[in-house]
Amino acid sequence: MVEEASSHAGHRTAAPRVTRRGFALMGLACGLWGALAPMARAAGQIVVSGVRLGGNAQSTRLVLDLGDAPHHQMFNLAEPYRIVFDFPEFDWRVAPEAMPGATGLVKSLRAGLFQPGTFRLVVDLSGPAEIQRTLVLPPQSGFNWRFVADLVPTSREAFMARVAPGSENVRPAKANEPAVTERQRRSAAARPVVVIDPGHGGVDPGAIGVGGVYEKHITLAMAKQLRTLLLKSGRYEVVLTRDRDIFVPLRERVAIARRAKGDLFISLHADSHPNRNTRGLSIYTLSEKSSDREAQLLADKENKADIIAGMDFSEESPEVTGILIDLAQRESMNLSAQFASLAVGELDRKVRTLDNTHRFAGFAVLKAPDIPSVLLEMGYLSNPDEVRLLQQAQYRDRMADSMVHAVDRYFDQTQSAQRP
Template sequence: MTRFVQTLVSGCRRLLPVAALALLAIFAWRGEASARDMVITGMNQSAGQSRYTASFVLRGNPQTRILRLANPDRIAVDFINTLSAAAIAAPPDNSLVDSIRHGLVSSDRYRFIFRLKRQAFAAIRTEERSDGQVIVLSIQPSDAAHEQVASVETPGASPVAVDSKQNAGKPERQLTIVLDPGHGGIDNGAVSRSGTHEKAVNLELAFALRDALLAKGGVKVVLTREDDTFIPLDERAAIGRREQADLFISIHADSIRQSDLRGATVYTLSEMASDELSRQIAASENASDRFAGEEWQQEKPDVVDILLDLTRRETVSFSEHFASSLVEDLATRNIRLINRPKRSAGFKVLKAPDVPSVLVEFGFLSNRQDEKLLQDEAWREVVAKATAEAVMNFFGGEQEEDRERCTPSGECDKSTTTTAIDPLKAD
């Protein structure tokens, strides 16, 4: 039994005996374990005018990192390879903390952001208690002399890295990005009136995006196919999981009845389609498996488990957040988008529970103008560079750290929220 399974089963045995057994069944089916092996099971808060304390109860011993973020003043705490199953209450009214947000900011990093009512500095320490290991975050008021986040370690404490906003703009390790050129082989995908095959366009777009990402450095890029080969949808998703991808991008250029519709669309996974067009697109893309053998068409067993659901929920949240960021970046680089460019539907290729995934329709072969652009090498390079820039900006932390949940009137949510904020109201 892997260390991940042992950790999660021991953490669930008292409260979730059935779920713990289901977890074993999941990994018997999956044949592999997730990289995440720590769980936040609770967070307790205490507050006064001079100090705010958040105590995180954990299963496991994660590495942590503190960030100080400005404009507005915030303290962020990152937990590496960790998920949260804790119910997070709003901070007390009399505390230094105005609001709390939390969620995945990369595939291996779970972040809590504490928005402050005034400037403050933070310290973190680790304690061993009867209910498990506890990481204690203390926030105290500061004056102008406190320019950096303070850190304190006790014997046995987890490593603590102190960072600033200036150091948060670049990925901290090599990223793994899986690019999935849709269709291939016997599956042509959409075919334009002039005979252009979607499978060929998708592959050329994938090559251009691969080159643009590699030019950025610090990125490993894997393609699900590099030639005219048919690959079933389940296998495409499995490649992302085997590579432990930070992001999976499925690349498409579909065809629809409305020949006047043109522009790019970014899709995420949802049980119900966000609209009729998204439902039609998903049905078209999912039909690729009609070319697969019987073994690929059989549905995999869907074992329900609270921790798998937690992983899936955070993965979808992360995917939605990236989709919003990508739409925004493409728009600022004058890449044509359809109306409401961020949408969702039940795409089979996006169903890996632990790999953030999006499907991008870069245009429509049913539109002559889009078809011309999709066949233009120079245009493909432009859109590939814009997409690569969006990926690197997102994983560099510039998108998440400045985003708040606000209404059009400027009122920001004071409650605790899970990070998956869409500033574009695309749906």
């Protein structure tokens, strides 16, 4: 009876009824449901079984099918236009291929764990729009609980007026981190700390490949395999920047590495390319100047992870980037390049690599000034063969094994150089 998000002919006549009842329910949603819901689902997370979009550029409806009434917060973000919904941790059971595509005012939707306790839905807009109403509908007519949000176009001015000045997005500041490198003070006898950074996660899926394969899942699987092999050697301590499907801001990844006093930082990614034939692994180190246009485009793409996840960190200005790179000790830069070339040597024998395998670009995640850092693009999810390989634990083990050899050789070289 209450009509679904769809653009069929009945939509217009059904909508006003929803609206009137909806306003009453909206009051409930903010007050009663918001207050009662946490008790009602104390036993577990709310299951989300469906997400739908319907309507047109004048009015677009978003619907979530849920096992219970959620409370939510929402806010706007600009450049690009986004509306962000934060919910309690959901048990999200919507398959990637079941996510709706561009509809009306909505360009795309992204959903995932944003931080412990917060599940985030990011609505990318084709232009400035506002939420006309949200409703929480109790089960009826064969439907479960539904969360409904109706979007209508608005002016840029009105949209910008609702952009909170960065308040919701910034996590509590961590204690000041020492700017001085800890690595140099440590004895060569201590076990080196290898920080593995599985790219993307939670609300940020990363590249989406053939068959709806998410980069964030490939990177996490590879990170765990690499951790296992490194630990097995008994030579290293290993820290992961995330070990589950959760969003971690780029700066936080760097901060985790620095807090862990990392000796080596390995960020794991997989790319996609409009040309399906493109395939092969590549490895990047930080540079102010990208080695080529493709490298620059890739860095731009990877650096957008925070925007995709609904963070309001505007890109650092070129001046700041320059300063960060100036701060980066020559030694770190050289060591990064040294590790990258060892890794290329090992990987080249085991997996398909791109020409000029070692490349340079300004990745945000490589900007720890005192930790040698590389970013591994394991391959292309847009290539049908490579996406199949990257999904195979056996193939990833082969890459991980090569990386362990490279890590071994790297620390053999650098630790012996440190001995008196």
